[in-house]
Amino acid sequence: MEHTIAQTTPVPAPMADAQCERDALGAALTYNQLLDSLSPELFRDPSCSAIFTAARAVRSAGGEADVVGVMAWSAAHQAGISPEALTSLFDRPNPASPFARNLARLRELAARRRMAAVASLARAAATSEVVGLRQAVEAVAEGLRSVDTAAGPAGAEWSVDLAKPCPGPTFLLSQDGVGFMPRGDLQAIKAKSKSGKSLLSAVLAASVLGCAAFGISSCCGQAGVVYFDTEQHPRSTMRLVRRIHAMLGWHTDRNNPRLAAYCLRAMPMAERLPFIRRTVERARPAAVFIDGVADLLADFNEVGQSTALIGELMRLSAGADCAVCCVLHTNKGDGDHGMKGHLGTLLLQKASEVFEVTRRADDFVVEQTDCRNRPVAPFAFSITDSGVIMPVEMGRGQAAAEVRAARLAAVMRESFGPNPELTYGELCEAVAVHAAVSGRTAKRKVTEARAMGILAVDRHTEKYSLKGG
Known part of the structure; x- marks a missing residue:
């Protein structure tokens, strides 16, 4: 029995992604610090390329690379940037959250375009005697090293690089x-x-x-x-x-x-x-x-x-x-x-x-x-x-004591609840419940609160109350 192998034309890999370029550029214009992660070779869309060039120039000059800053630069340098194309970059509901993913995608596409150029050079060397073989091999090897560098290691956007400056908190x-x-x-x-x-x-x-x-x-x-x-x-x-x-x-x-x-x-x-x-x-x-x-x-x-x-x-x-x-x-x-x-x-x-x-x-x-x-x-x-x-x-020396006194006063207020007076035993029991502490600790808190002037004791009934309450 004869078997026929179907010949299929491979689907060409994409060389660019205009929407990804717009999303990444929109995020960078919203949060200008992201512009530092982008480079000209990532953009194939002419509009995005022109806007990125303007945004980088504005940021390098110390300005804010937003709609106003980019349009002002475009007018001054006759770059012809369309206001509609610029404002459309801000339509995404949350532009910053997928930025790392978009950046990785753009770097991959840029590396793929380099690979295509290297492949074209290799094909020319293989099919034409006009192209010097040794020089072509060296050029292809250098091109592959460039592709490898552009592609970067897997997960490069998440890696920690000690060679890069990392400023402290602002x-x-x-x-x-x-x-x-x-x-x-x-x-x-x-x-x-x-x-x-x-x-x-x-x-x-x-x-x-x-x-x-x-x-x-x-x-x-x-x-x-x-x-x-x-x-x-x-x-x-x-x-x-x-x-x-x-x-x-x-x-x-x-x-x-x-x-x-x-x-x-x-x-x-x-x-x-x-x-x-x-x-x-x-x-x-x-x-x-x-x-x-x-x-x-x-x-x-x-x-x-x-x-x-x-x-x-x-x-x-x-x-x-x-x-x-x-x-x-x-x-x-x-x-x-x-x-x-x-x-x-x-x-x-x-x-x-x-x-x-x-x-x-x-x-x-x-x-x-x-x-x-x-x-x-x-x-x-x-x-x-x-x-x-x-x-x-x-005073800085009394700060910790003030915090402790405030917390203790809050415990006592909650322990009394609606009661204007409590016996010593009733108060200790209530403190143990509300402060979630042992009976011994509750007694110590009551003694401390009295010494701090948070509590008052009636001389005749010996009942406790909140001072000023």
């Missing part, structure tokens, strides 16, 4: 010369319910924007801040934004372009994270505050949802080169300072630093409980009768 804020809140990282603010988390967000946002009243200096010039509130009523969000304006000495009856705030409470949950991502990618702020990060997912105790959310926020902070500060409640027990659910566990693992706010009778104490870099000292703030946030002077 901090947005500093306290006594110690930087904190680095760009490209996540941060967290935690506290019990109604204990000042949103107020601390306002203090840090104002500090990034230039308020120096809290002993914190801004390191980011005229950069902007975007604030997202998922929990509060719009009037509460507006009041918080007015407080930020007041701390900066800005008008409180109109928006300042350096601060954008959004109340997302009424927005469907599924739309919140995409909206945040689009807004940040367009605004390119120095810092982003998400007040109520748990409201970006249906179940903050579900591992898959929590992992996906933290991954998205990490990509957003890195791609937009901004600090993303997430506000999250701590667990209900006063002795438990962990952030809620699997979301809190993952946020603790990934955050560069975590701040905890503890409410005292008249003010709020802030402590950096976790830090990947050098820690900063605790500080405190209060709210005046008119609603203005003011710093509270705290």
